[in-house]
Each structure stands twice: as structure tokens, then as C-alpha cells.
Amino acid sequence: MSILGRAQPVASEAVSAAGCAHCGARLAPGQDRFCCAGCEGAHALVAGLGLSAFYARRETEAGALRPETMVAGLDLAPFAEQLRDGTQRLELVVSGLTCGACIWLVEQALAAEPDVLSARASLSARRLTVTWRGEAARANDIAALLGRLGFRVAPWSPACLRATEDAEGRALTRALGIAAFGSMNIMLISVAVWVGGDMGPSLRHGLHWLAAMIGMPVVLVAGMPFYRSAWAAIRAGRPSMDLAVSLGVLATAAMSLSETLRNGPYTWFDGATMLLALLLAGRVFDRAARRRARQSVAELLALQEGMVTRLLADGHLEAVPAEAVAAGDRVLVSAGERLRLDGVATVDALLDAAATTGESVPRLFAAGDALPAGAVNMGAAFTMTVSAAAKDGSLAAMARLLERAEQAKGRFVAIADRAARFYVPVVHLVAAATFLAWWGLLEAPWQVALVNAVCVLLITCPCALALAVPAVQVVAVGALFRRGVLVTSATALERLATADHVVLDKTGTLTEGRSVLVPDAQDDVVLCRAASMAKASRHPLAQALVRACPDAPLAEGVREIPGQGLECGAARLGSPAFCGLGASADGMTMVLRDGDAAPVSFRFADRMREDAPTAVAALKSLGLSAELLSGDGEGAVAAIAWQAGITDWRSGVDPVAKQARIATLRDEGRHPLMVGDGINDAAALAAAHVSASPAGATDLAQTASDLVLQREGLSALPAAIRIARRAQAIARGNIGFSLVYNAFAVPVAAVGLVTPVIAAVVMASSSLIVVLNALRAAKD
Known part of the structure; x- marks a missing residue:
């Protein structure tokens, strides 16, 4: 039975003393567990689904999942697409997806619906794809279910995603502006205190109060990005680096306010606000770097945005959005216009497909050939028959593969995640021990002990563990895509970097x-x-x-x-x-x-493909030995092997023998890279250490491959290996840098050799270093 229209009993969990049991917002006087009726219903729904574990894992900002913030819903039934088997599919952009727990909750809640066949959410794109059996009107029920959980939905489009990212970027930039303005003004006040040696106590006290009047609002407002994240981490039971930053900033501000109240000689409002400004600047630069690293998906989807000219049955033309065109429609492609959709040519067409395949020379497509979306018409205007809607086209499919490759976790990413989770609690323990050692053992004033403890919190930087390693993967995947190589597996780069032997098919791989x-x-x-x-x-x-x-x-x-x-x-x-x-x-x-x-x-x-001999030579120069396996006759295989510069070849090899040869190589401790294009190569491609298929390969071969070469030829394969090896070296370097940096910086801060501002500068600099280092993975 569907849970969409079924009332759920309220789960009997312990009352949250800190905030609403569902959204985490502050409770008003008289409110017990929930801030509103919507949250009470959402909590009951989650409990009724047996998904209460969400509350222990989430990292959602307080109040972000309050159902009453939902806007009246749009009718989503027209946006549902009926597939060939009669099922319905809907793609939504979901606001409120901020962590893996949110993804888990959405997918599990929808999976509980008996008519829902699949539900897959993407954290980076905030896209949810749902398929179900039944009528299109069920789209509104699905949106209502997500709304009751506190997630806002809209029909998915790249424009929606950009709008969400722009809103987040504006909030971060606004906080940086507030912190920078406040820190500059407080610094002027602090300079007056520092140089005024003969300043009277009253004037100094007045300047401290002026600094407090500027500094406290700045600390409270500009620090909200860190405080929200820290609070979410506390609720999830997983301390984060934002918690360390928040403790450091708030402790410095509280200590300064205490000194102001007792008319002490020094305050640190300048340090607290400057610290926020530096950290927010680092966060803005970091976000820009990550956005640049993930721009491949956005650039790909942007190719299909815009208007197209559709030919009506009566011969008239109409301009419609690309999303409104269905398979079978005819569209006019003007000279110089970009193809927004996949289609079939009705006449010969000269197209520049560099945007998706990396081909530098325009290619002539004959009448009846499949035309790729994203290509630019370099010749006269022509008409084509659309072969797939925008959602089902090649651009959307490549974007989904890129998202999967960027988000999935390889070995380095998984190790980094585990290390970061262990690392953060240790930092807090070291900071606490620093305070107790200075205050208890060395009998220093509590202010001095607190400053040193704050420095320990601020100077630590697990960025290479928590951010730069995934960034390397994202940068490398995007760089390969721009070179015409589509990565379809999370661990493909790690395995490609260790390949030491290449097994090549003949027909369609070495030859045309x-x-x-x-x-x-x-x-x-x-x-x-x-x-x-x-x-x-x-x-x-x-x-x-x-x-x-x-x-x-x-x-x-x-x-x-x-x-x-x-x-x-x-x-x-x-x-x-x-x-x-x-x-x-x-x-x-x-x-x-x-x-x-x-x-x-x-x-x-x-x-023979023109670049095949050069590609084989390049693979050998990278240390890979080459082997040719083909089912063709001995004479044809020998001729191609000689032309390609391959001395180890076998003819008359059937699919079973190819797979057996791959298994033998792996048993010998080799790491074979299999390159093939046919259905008969699929088993060997799947069995290889890593696999690739060239342009024009069968769907089965491409599905079994870890990499798909989008451009004609094999020249991109050696470049892919070089980028993969560079990416893995950079990932190891980032991890090593993080460990060495923290091993040196934490003791220096603990013995009192740095101030909070210096700690912030060093930490922000180290963050930028590892992120910029990750961007080097894009170089060939």
C-alpha cells in the first residue's frame, strides 16, 4: 500500500533539547518537539517508513527541511515522460539535498512506493530521476511526498541547477563582504590601541567597546556558513572542520568580549573578524575551483539548451525549446547553428563535432547517418529527423555517465573519507589538551591558554583528505572528456594508471x-x-x-x-x-x-586507422607491451600487425579465447588494458583490468568498457593513461602534503608560536595549495 495518502504514527524518539526533531530549527517557547505541524507530519512519515536512521546521519542546515517553506506546487504531470514499456519517468531538481543521508532518505522513501520502479538522486547535480508504473498524474503525488519530507522540487533543467548554485555563491560572497568590511574597520581601531602607548584606560576602554560593537555582529552574521555546517555536523554525530573553525572564532570573540567587559588591556576582535574574512575567502576560491572542476557536466548540458526550429506538418516553422521536441519531429538546422538534439540527416551535412568528440576537423555526414547533438553545422541549412528527445539523447547520457564517474568513490577517495572522519576528533582532543597544558601545567592565564587552543583548531587542514582527492578525480574526468574520452567507472582512472599491457582488437579498433x-x-x-x-x-x-x-x-x-x-x-x-x-x-x-x-x-x-601506428608506439613508450587478438584470418591479421608495429599477434581467436587470454594475463600478475569495439569483445572487455572502446563501438562493448573514446582513432588513449597516472600521483601527493603539513603545524600552534590570524592565513593557504594542485590533473 502506498504511503502517500496514509497517516503515520509519531515515532517515540527522545525529545531534542536543541531544536525541532525534524528540521532542527530553534523551538519557540511552548513548543515541545516540533517547530510546526509540517515537521511533525514529516517526522511521522519518516518513522512510518522505518527510516529514522536519517536523523543520525544527516548534515542538513537547521530549518532547511521545514515542509511549511514549500511553495505551492506546479502540475508536474506534463513533465512526466512515457517510456516504450509504458512506464513513466520524471526528472526533478531537488532543493535541500545537502548530504548523503538526504540522498538515502529520498531514494528509500520513494522505493517504499509499490509502483515506483527506481529512484536515483545525484548530489552534485541535485537531480532526481524516478520511474514508475501507472499514470503521469502520479508525478504530483511523488512531489507531494518529497514536499512532506521538506524537500522542494521543480522540473529539472541545467538552468535550475545554475540558479541554485548562484544563490549559494551569492550567500557566501555576501558573508565574505561583511567579514572583510568589519575586519578592516576593526583593524584601524586595533592599530590605534597598539601605537597609543600613553593612551589612557578610558580611551582604550572606549575603543575596545567600539571594536566590540562592530566585531560581534560581524562574527555572528558572517560566520553563519560555518555555524550552520558545524551544527549539522553535531546533530549528525560527526565533527567536521567547520566545527573547529566555529569554536575558534566564537571562543576568540567571547574572550574579547570578556576582556572588554573587565577593561582588559587587549582584545582579539580584529583576529576573529580577519580570521572569518580569510576563511571565507578561501571558501569562495575553493568553491570556484570545484565548480571549475565540475564544469564538464554543465558545459555538456548547456549544448542542448536553447530554441530549435521545428517543421510542422503543414510546412510552417515554429521556434520551440529543445526540451519540447520529441523523437520523430523534423527540425531545421541553419548554417552555423548548433544541433541541440540527436537526429538523422536527410541530406549530406558538414558538422564540427569538436564539442563532444574533440575532433579538430569538421566531418561530412551522409544522408541517413546519425547526427550527434552538440555539433555545429558548418555547411548549408538542412533538415533532420530527431531520433531522441533531449532527456534520452547522447548529451544527457554522457552527462549522467560523467556525474556517476565524478561522484562514485575510488580507492583513494574512500581511504581519504575514513581518514578525515578519524582525523577531526583527534584535532579537538589536541586543542583541549593544549588548553589544559597551558592553563593547568604551565599556569598561564586562561586567555593565553585559550588563544593557543584556538590556534590548534584553526591551523589544522585535512583538505587533501576531505576535498582535494575527490577534486583530482573530478578534474581528471573533466579533462579526459574535453579530450574525447568518456570515463564511465569510478575506479577507471586508478586502474588505468596501473595498466602495463594492452590487448587490441583488429577490426574497428586498429582498422576503420x-x-x-x-x-x-x-x-x-x-x-x-x-x-x-x-x-x-x-x-x-x-x-x-x-x-x-x-x-x-x-x-x-x-x-x-x-x-x-x-x-x-x-x-x-x-x-x-x-x-x-x-x-x-x-x-x-x-x-x-x-x-x-x-x-x-x-x-x-x-x-588501418591513420593514427593507429602512432598510438601503439606511444603506448609502448609509456611502458605498455602490445598484443593483437583477432578472429580474422592469418594473412589479414599479420598485415595489420606489421603496419601497427605489433610483433605479438594471434588470428582466429573467438570471444571465449579472448576472455581466456585476458584471464591468463591477470593470473600472471599483469594488468591488461583491453581495447575492443564489437559484441564479441564484450566478455574480454569486462574481464580486463581496465577496458576501453573506440568511437563507433557497439552499445554492448561501450557498456562493458571503463572508457569510451568519443573521437575517431586511438590517439586519445595514450593521453588518457598519462592523465590517469598524473592524477594518481597528485592524489598521493595531496595526502602526503596534508599529513606533513599537520604534523608540523599542529605542534607549532600548540607551543604558542602563532597567533589566530597567522593560523588562519596558513590554513587558508594550505587549502588553496591542495586545490590548485588538484587542478594540475587537467594537464596532459
Whole structure:
């Protein structure tokens, strides 16, 4: 039974003394557990679903999940898309997703619905994709359920995501402006106190009060980004570095206020406000760096934003958003216009696909070819038939793969997360021990002891553990995408960096996968006769024969004998054995035998990709040994291996043998990189240490691969290995830098050799160092 319309009993949890049991907002006098009826209902809903563990894990800002902040909902039924199997799919942008616990709550709450087939949320994109059986109107029920939990929803679009990010950025920048303005003014007051050696107590006391009047509001308002995060961490039972910052700033301000009240000689309002300004500046720069690191997804989705010109059935044109166009619609693509959607060309079209594949030269697409979204029309205007809506197109699919690769956790990220969780409580213990040692053992004034403890809290920096390692992964994934390599696995970069042997398929990988007729002394009449018969077959060699003589008319009465050839009266066209000759060693020969006339042979070749020899040489220069496995005949494989510079090759290898060879290499302790494009390569691709498929590979091969080469050729593969190795080296370097930095900085702060301001400067600098170091992963 659905829980959407079912009342839930209130869970019997302990009353939260700090705030609302659901959203965490401060309780007004007379309120017991909840700040409003909406939170009470949401809490009951969570308890009824058996998801109360959410409250122990979340890191949501206090009050952010209050259901009463919801705006009256938009009718979402028109935004639901019916799939081919009759199910409905809806994509929403969800406000309030701030941590993994929120993702868990949303997905589990929707999974409890009996008609919901899947619910997947993305934290970085704040996108929720839900599929269900039933009517489109259920979209509003799903939105209502999320609203009762305190999440605000809207139809998903890149514009919605940018609006949310801009709002967060403005709030952070506003806090920085307040802190910077306050710190500069308080610094002027502090300079007057410092240089006024003969200043009377009354004047000094008045300046302290003036500094307090400026400093306290600044500390309370500008520090809210840290305080909210710290409070969320406390409620979740997981101390964070924002808690250390908050304690340090508030302790410094409280100590300064105490000194002001007792007319002490010194206050530290300048240090507290300057500390906030520096930390907020670091946070702004850090956010900008992370946004730059993740801009690949935003840039990709931006390619499909905008208006397109749709052709109506009556011949008229109308401008509509790209999201409103469905598969089967016809659109006009003007000269210089970017294709917002995938389609099929009705005429030949010259397109620049550099935005998605990295190809530097425009490519000519023939009529009937699939046209990729994101390409730019470099020729005359043409019409195309849309093959997929924006949500189902290649750009959206690539964006989802990028999001998955960026968010999923590899080995370094998982280790860093565990280390950061252990590291933060230790820092607080060290700070407490510093205070007790100075105050109790050294008998220093409590103000001095507190300043040193605050310095310990502020100078620590686990950024390489908590941020810079994931940033390296995001930067590297984005850099590879811009070079035409799509990373589809979370651990692909780590495994690619350790590859030491490459196994290459031949057809479609080292070669273009498109046979061409070898120029010979064939009679034009004979060639035309053969091409006329070949038009009745879809065999690759027959189609190559047709391409060699495209004007040949279609012969009548042609009968195809599968696996052998074609018959048309007394004429036969097919394999040498079918035509009464010996079997071909390479399978790349067709013979025409027309009655009693002498048989004529047509030889074909699968052309080597132009960059294949260079790519193989580059892989060898990186320390990888190369091997060629192919199911083709010995002659064809030997020729391609010689041209590519590969000495280790095998012919006649079936899919089972390919997989067995990969297993043998792994048993020998090797780390094989498998590169293949066909259905027959899928098993070997899945079994390899790491795998890649070239442009034009089958869907099955691309699904089994860790990397997909979007541009034609193999030249991007050596670059991908170099970037992967650089990324892993940078990740290890960031972890090492963090450990060395903290091992040196914490003792220096504990013995009282730094002030809070200096500690903030050092900590902010170290944060920027590891983030900027992570951005180096984008270099080849």
C-alpha cells in the first residue's frame, strides 16, 4: 500500500533539547518537539517508513527541511515522460539535498512506493530521476511526498541547477563582504590601541567597546556558513572542520568580549573578524575551483539548451525549446547553428563535432547517418529527423555517465573519507589538551591558554583528505572528456594508471572496420555486373563492392545463400569456395563466376586507422607491451600487425579465447588494458583490468568498457593513461602534503608560536595549495 495518502504514527524518539526533531530549527517557547505541524507530519512519515536512521546521519542546515517553506506546487504531470514499456519517468531538481543521508532518505522513501520502479538522486547535480508504473498524474503525488519530507522540487533543467548554485555563491560572497568590511574597520581601531602607548584606560576602554560593537555582529552574521555546517555536523554525530573553525572564532570573540567587559588591556576582535574574512575567502576560491572542476557536466548540458526550429506538418516553422521536441519531429538546422538534439540527416551535412568528440576537423555526414547533438553545422541549412528527445539523447547520457564517474568513490577517495572522519576528533582532543597544558601545567592565564587552543583548531587542514582527492578525480574526468574520452567507472582512472599491457582488437579498433576494394585491373563491365548483384546483400564485402561502383543497377532475381554468396541465374558472386575455387586465407576476397566465363577475383582491405601506428608506439613508450587478438584470418591479421608495429599477434581467436587470454594475463600478475569495439569483445572487455572502446563501438562493448573514446582513432588513449597516472600521483601527493603539513603545524600552534590570524592565513593557504594542485590533473 502506498504511503502517500496514509497517516503515520509519531515515532517515540527522545525529545531534542536543541531544536525541532525534524528540521532542527530553534523551538519557540511552548513548543515541545516540533517547530510546526509540517515537521511533525514529516517526522511521522519518516518513522512510518522505518527510516529514522536519517536523523543520525544527516548534515542538513537547521530549518532547511521545514515542509511549511514549500511553495505551492506546479502540475508536474506534463513533465512526466512515457517510456516504450509504458512506464513513466520524471526528472526533478531537488532543493535541500545537502548530504548523503538526504540522498538515502529520498531514494528509500520513494522505493517504499509499490509502483515506483527506481529512484536515483545525484548530489552534485541535485537531480532526481524516478520511474514508475501507472499514470503521469502520479508525478504530483511523488512531489507531494518529497514536499512532506521538506524537500522542494521543480522540473529539472541545467538552468535550475545554475540558479541554485548562484544563490549559494551569492550567500557566501555576501558573508565574505561583511567579514572583510568589519575586519578592516576593526583593524584601524586595533592599530590605534597598539601605537597609543600613553593612551589612557578610558580611551582604550572606549575603543575596545567600539571594536566590540562592530566585531560581534560581524562574527555572528558572517560566520553563519560555518555555524550552520558545524551544527549539522553535531546533530549528525560527526565533527567536521567547520566545527573547529566555529569554536575558534566564537571562543576568540567571547574572550574579547570578556576582556572588554573587565577593561582588559587587549582584545582579539580584529583576529576573529580577519580570521572569518580569510576563511571565507578561501571558501569562495575553493568553491570556484570545484565548480571549475565540475564544469564538464554543465558545459555538456548547456549544448542542448536553447530554441530549435521545428517543421510542422503543414510546412510552417515554429521556434520551440529543445526540451519540447520529441523523437520523430523534423527540425531545421541553419548554417552555423548548433544541433541541440540527436537526429538523422536527410541530406549530406558538414558538422564540427569538436564539442563532444574533440575532433579538430569538421566531418561530412551522409544522408541517413546519425547526427550527434552538440555539433555545429558548418555547411548549408538542412533538415533532420530527431531520433531522441533531449532527456534520452547522447548529451544527457554522457552527462549522467560523467556525474556517476565524478561522484562514485575510488580507492583513494574512500581511504581519504575514513581518514578525515578519524582525523577531526583527534584535532579537538589536541586543542583541549593544549588548553589544559597551558592553563593547568604551565599556569598561564586562561586567555593565553585559550588563544593557543584556538590556534590548534584553526591551523589544522585535512583538505587533501576531505576535498582535494575527490577534486583530482573530478578534474581528471573533466579533462579526459574535453579530450574525447568518456570515463564511465569510478575506479577507471586508478586502474588505468596501473595498466602495463594492452590487448587490441583488429577490426574497428586498429582498422576503420569498413572494407574497401583494392584497386586492380578489373574490367569496368565486370565490376558493374558484380556490383549489381552485390546490391541485394548487406554483407560488408558486398557493400564495399557497391561503394566501388555506386551507379550499377540492381540486378533482378538475385538469391542470397547465407555464409556463401549470391546467385543470379548462372552467375555466382561470393567466397572463392562457393565459386569453385580454393578457400581464401584471409576471408577478404570475393569471386564472380558468370557461367563459363573465367572467374574474376575482387580483393578487399580493411584500412588501418591513420593514427593507429602512432598510438601503439606511444603506448609502448609509456611502458605498455602490445598484443593483437583477432578472429580474422592469418594473412589479414599479420598485415595489420606489421603496419601497427605489433610483433605479438594471434588470428582466429573467438570471444571465449579472448576472455581466456585476458584471464591468463591477470593470473600472471599483469594488468591488461583491453581495447575492443564489437559484441564479441564484450566478455574480454569486462574481464580486463581496465577496458576501453573506440568511437563507433557497439552499445554492448561501450557498456562493458571503463572508457569510451568519443573521437575517431586511438590517439586519445595514450593521453588518457598519462592523465590517469598524473592524477594518481597528485592524489598521493595531496595526502602526503596534508599529513606533513599537520604534523608540523599542529605542534607549532600548540607551543604558542602563532597567533589566530597567522593560523588562519596558513590554513587558508594550505587549502588553496591542495586545490590548485588538484587542478594540475587537467594537464596532459
